[in-house]
Every structure is written in structure tokens, then in C-alpha cells.
Amino acid sequence: MTAAGAAAKTAAKAAGAGGLLEVRDLKVHFRLPRRNLLTPGGTVHAVDGISCTVRRGSTFGIVGESGSGKTTAALAAMRLVPVTEGSIKLDGVELTTLEGEALRRMRRRIQIVFQDPYSSLNPRMRAGAIVREPMDLMEVGEPGERGPRVSELFRRVGLRPEQAALFPHQFSGGQRQRIGVARALATQPELIVCDEPVSALDVAIQAQILNLLRELQERFGLTYLFISHDLGVMQYICDDVAVMYLGEIVEQADRISLFTLPLHPYTWALISAVPSARRRKGRTAARVHLEGDPPSPIDPPPGCRFAPRCPFAVDRCRREKPALREVRKGHLVSCHLVGEDCVPPHAAASAAAVASAAASTIQPH
Amino acid sequence: MDRAAPLLEVEGLKVEFDTRHGVARVLTDIGLSLEPGETLGIVGESGCGKSMTALSIMRLVPIPPGRIGAGSVRLKGEDLLQASEKRLREVRGKDISMIFQEPMTSLNPVYSIGDQIAETARLHDGLGRRDALDRAVEMLKAVHIPAAERRVREFPHQMSGGMRQRVMIAMALACRPSVLIADEPTTALDVTVQAQVFDLLKELQDRTGTAIILISHDMGAIAEMADRVMVMYAGRTVEEAPTEEILDDPRHPYTKGLIACVPHLEEAPPPVRAALTEIPGVVPALTDPGAGCSFAPRCAHADDRCRRAAPPPRDVGGNHRVACWLYEGADAA
Ligand SMILES: Nc1ncnc2c1ncn2[C@@H]1O[C@H](COP(=O)(O)OP(=O)(O)OP(=O)(O)O)[C@@H](O)[C@H]1O
Ligand SMILES: Nc1ncnc2c1ncn2[C@@H]1O[C@H](COP(=O)(O)OP(=O)(O)OP(=O)(O)O)[C@@H](O)[C@H]1O
Ligand code: SF4
């Protein structure tokens, strides 16, 4: 880290005393209208009581399968979907009750980078106008300063200022995502929501964007709320990670603890599902089999929501909902079977897996 | 039939497309071979020609604007590029079948999944209606669809993405093809479901001896599934080797970059994170390939010769071939 970057980070930490974004018991439910006799109405429990603290200057990751509520949670923090219940504080200010001008002023402090660099940019606007738009909308600075600022933003994300005159289709996917990042930076936000910002990109371009995001964070003390389903990316970019399953956080910890000692069986299953060179063909597959697909967030199962797919589920899991509790410093998990000793239910299985993987590497094949 | 001939052998394949900006050299001198029970992985960035290679093997390249300018695709010795349309219709689905990336676009929404699988079996194996439906149920069971007897009557929209992809696999394997081409079969799926699909493919391959061509941009997926890997760049094969070789000793600067730029999931993540290795720049336009190595504009090792002439593929030993001037004189022979 550069000296300036380190200073920015330290200063940011001191100023905010930790939490820039504080989420408490957030719920976002969507009511589905009853359409006909066959499809009953219902309530989608998209986000169902999550709490987390995003430290200033850090990257907080939300990982989980499709439909687990990652995007909805982030949109709620930006007040872009109606909050059913709970509290969201940015820098101590309650966001859920803000209205009118106050809401508009708050919005410039949180910006978003979307997943799809192809559909998220207006094809009829020039790149410069796209980056300038949020400054005009939110009246950031004097109108005369905005042009030079666009040029500066272009340079900052690794584009040339004269490219501001081009249209989105004249850029490659990676360059378009740089335009998306420049636009997000335009209002000098403190928090940037990155919703799968590299999922649609080739790996080579993905590395360029991830490096850019880290470099910008270092220089400007930015805070990221980072959403992805790619665990490799999460482990690399995030300082803290929350694992979501069906609208709930099932495990949360700093990146080192989470990946070295995953406690929730779902986290463990996710990690073990990632294809890797460690499971090269011919070697014993050390993998958990999760049967079935994630169940629906409409009328989620009682008890532990993961129980229907959990290989370790006992009666209690199906009856009683496990609470999210801190089992080690900063490491939270909601699973009945994780004891005070922090031994997860998959400990035996993963020990066996490690042993068999070790055995298969020494066997000639 | 020549007993020494591989199951599938592609040689000197050249595919071009007429575009508004001139002729796009989509595939240049592509060759590959496949043995029964073997899995060949094809990796590379978007647009490098992975899908086009697959389509050429099935002879499904849209002509025009495309054309197959040269080469041969021999299945058990028979050149499919010279075969009649009638013969090709027999081959597709029966000897070679393909799974596409997006299952919804390749399943017909108005027919039950049972009818769709049965149709393939009736067409190619001449089964009667009853037998074909039994085959469909059997295939659904083979891909672990629960309650197969009931599910066989359902329609694609009634199934989850993971189940639809398994149905696609069932359809592709209904006639026990000798070659299965899977073009990014799991890109649209969650990791836990992707793991199910990969395990299923491995299991079916063990049972039936089907050879698989797996196309992916995910080196991890390729590492796990493939026996051999072919790395493509801008319509050419830049490196080909057994999977172990590619992972442990990649030679081509592009392959090295492709492996190094991905943040790999570590069991014990390092506390200090170095910047990711980048491959600077973007893939070149295929309409204006220039004379030199197509990777030269992005390569840290490029010199004058790289910019002047395209490096020919060379054998560097251990069944490992690489097309890069850095290995000139490294010929194993
Ligand atoms: N406006 C809405 N009305 C009804 N249901 C919704 C709405 N928005 C989201 N949902 C539902 O809420 C759940 C959570 O969706 P969300 O988009 O937050 O998931 P996600 O974790 O971001 O998934 P993905 O990885 O696919 O982006 C899903 O079941 C989704 O169908
Ligand atoms: N109809 C067409 N006209 C002109 N060029 C085409 C046409 N179809 C495909 N191409 C070009 O052929 C090249 C190879 O495409 P192909 O679909 O094989 O790439 P791919 O490696 O499968 O990429 P991806 O990972 O994105 O699927 C691309 O550069 C593409 O632009
Ligand atoms: S031939 Fe030259 S430019 Fe091409 S990859 Fe090798 S070193 Fe790089």
C-alpha cells in the first residue's frame, strides 16, 4: 500500500470509528398478487432479518446463490426498494425514514456499479455524458467544473479523456465497466455498491477491474459493498464476508477466518463446489453433494432454512430456527450443530476428504 | 476402418466470416483429436472461437456469412465436412451431440420433456413410441431427476435451471453418442448445481465411455474435468497439453496469464494480497490479424520477430505443443 493510501485508510478509520453502514434486522418482503386459482399469492421473503456492519474504508462481501437476496439487500441500503422492517444507518443517519431533499442528498453518498456493462449504459448517450449525468442530477459542484471532472474521472479509471466523445458500443466490455466505475465515482460517494461487477467479464478483464477497484479504494479510502457468487473473487477482494442463504445471513467473518475455518455446512458446501485444480480428474473427488436446488423464498421452510439440503440436519434443525451467534471473535454462524468448541458438523467429513486428497496425490495415477 | 485412427480427428480447420469490416478469420488451422472416454477441454477468452470450433465439428456454421475454407473433421475415419446433409442429420444427435450454454433456448417450450427426449430416440434409434418414452424415463433417472415417471410429462418452464440443464444432458445422451460436446454447460448455474452437473457428466462418462469436448472460460472447471487442454487465442490454438502439464508448467505467455490472472480460492488465504496479474489490452479484431503472433500486442516478451511472423506450433515434449517463438529450438524431436 502506498503511504498516502495507508494514511487515507487510517484517517478514514479514525473518522468513522468503524461502521460506515450499519444494518439492523433488515427485512424486505415482496407481496405477490394472487393471479389465478393455480398460483396462490404469497410473500417473497427476499431479505429476512439481516444485520451487518460495513467498516469505513473496507470491502464487505455478500456471497450466496441466485435468489438468496444479495441484490435486494444492497438496493434496500440505497433505498431503491421499499424496506419492510429494520434500520439502515449511513454514518449514523437513519436512511429508512429519509424523504425528499434529504434522501436526494444521501443518495449521492452511495453509488452502484452494475453487473452488466452492456445493458447498464444508455446506448444513445456519449460516454462523457453518462459519467456526467449523476453530477447534474444531484447537483454536484458548479456546472462549469463538471466537464474537467469528467476528464479527470476518465483518467482515473484508465480511459483517455478524448474517449468521452464515444458511444458505449465503441468500447470493449472491460472499458464499459470502467465507464460504470467512473460514473459511480462521479458524485464522490463514500460507499459504492458493486453488484457482480466482474461476473460478465472475461478473466483477463476481470483482473484489470479488480485491480482498479482496489487501487481506487486505497487512494480515496472508499468503502465497498461487494456482491458476487464467485468465492475466489470474494476471498481476494473482501475484508469481511457474509454468506446469505434464502434471505438470511448464515455465516459472517473476516476473510481469513471464513475461508480457513468455514463453520456453516452451507459455506462449506459452497467452497467445496468450486471447481479447482485440486480435484483434477482421476483424483478422489473430495466434494459434498448438496442435493436439490435452493428452495423458494416464498414460504421458506420453518426451522433452519438450509435443513432440507443439509447433509447433517437432525430433527431439531427442522423444528427450531438457529440464531446467528458469535462463536469466535468476529465469527458469526447460525447452525445448531456448531458447538462452543467451534467444531463444525462437517469436521469429520472434511478431515476424511483432506486425508483422501492427500492419499490420492501420493498415489501414482 | 483404420484401427489406429482416433475417434474424432480435426485437421487444418479454417473458418471465415464475411463482415462489414472485411473477412473475419474466425478459425485458423485448428486441429484436435479425441479418443473414446477422453475429455478435451477448450479454454480461451470470449470470441476466441471455442463455440465456432464446436459448430464446425457438427457442421452447423451458418453459411453464409460463414464458410469452412479448409480442413477435415473425421469421425471414425469419415470426413463429415464431405458428408451429405442426410448423413449429417444421422450423425448429429446419434454419434455426436451437443449441450448448449442456455438450456431454455434449446428446449422446446410446447413439448413435454419426455416427448423431446423420446423424439431423439425415435428418430435415431427407430424406437416405437412406448419404448422411446421408457428410454426417456431411463435417461431422466440417469441424470438424477427425482420422480422421473412423473417429471417426464412436465414442460421445461416447470423445472429449475439446474434440472433443465440435466434434461439437456439426458437428451444429448439419449442415443448414447460417442462424442458429447458441452459448450459452457454450467455458466448459467449456481456453483452447487454446477458441481452436480460436473459430477453427473463424469459419472455418465465412466459408465458409457463417451468422449467429451468441454468448452469453458473457467480454468478451474477445465482442470477438474479434462484430460487434455487446448488453449485458444484469436482463432488459433496457442497451446495444447495434458491437463497436469498445462497447470504445472504452462508455456505460452497467454496461458500463463490466463492461469495467473484468476484469484484462486485458497484453503488458507494469504493475509497480504498482491495485485492480480493482468493481461493488458484486449483481444484483437479478427478482420485485421496482421502478419505476426496474434498475442504480440499484449505480450510482455514480444520482440520484432513476434510482430513479423506467426509462430508455428512446436512439440516441446510430453505431448505438449505450443505456438510461441520463445520455444524455438525446443523441439522434442
Ligand atoms: N420486485 C420484486 N418482486 C418480487 N420478488 C422479487 C423482487 N425482487 C426480487 N425478488 C425475489 O427476491 C429474491 C431475492 O432476489 P435477489 O435479486 O435479491 O437475489 P440475488 O441474491 O441478487 O440473486 P442473483 O445472484 O440471481 O442476482 C428472489 O427470489 C427474487 O425472485
Ligand atoms: N455471424 C458472424 N459474423 C461474423 N463474425 C462472427 C459471426 N459469428 C461469430 N463470429 C465471430 O467468430 C468469433 C468466434 O466466436 P465464438 O462464438 O466461437 O467465440 P467463443 O470462443 O465461443 O466465445 P464466448 O466465450 O463468448 O462464447 C468471434 O470473434 C465472433 O465475433
Ligand atoms: S510468440 Fe512472441 S508475442 Fe507471441 S506469445 Fe510468444 S513471446 Fe509473446
Ligand SMILES: [Mg+2]
Ligand atoms: Mg443479484
Ligand SMILES: [Mg+2]
Ligand atoms: Mg461460445
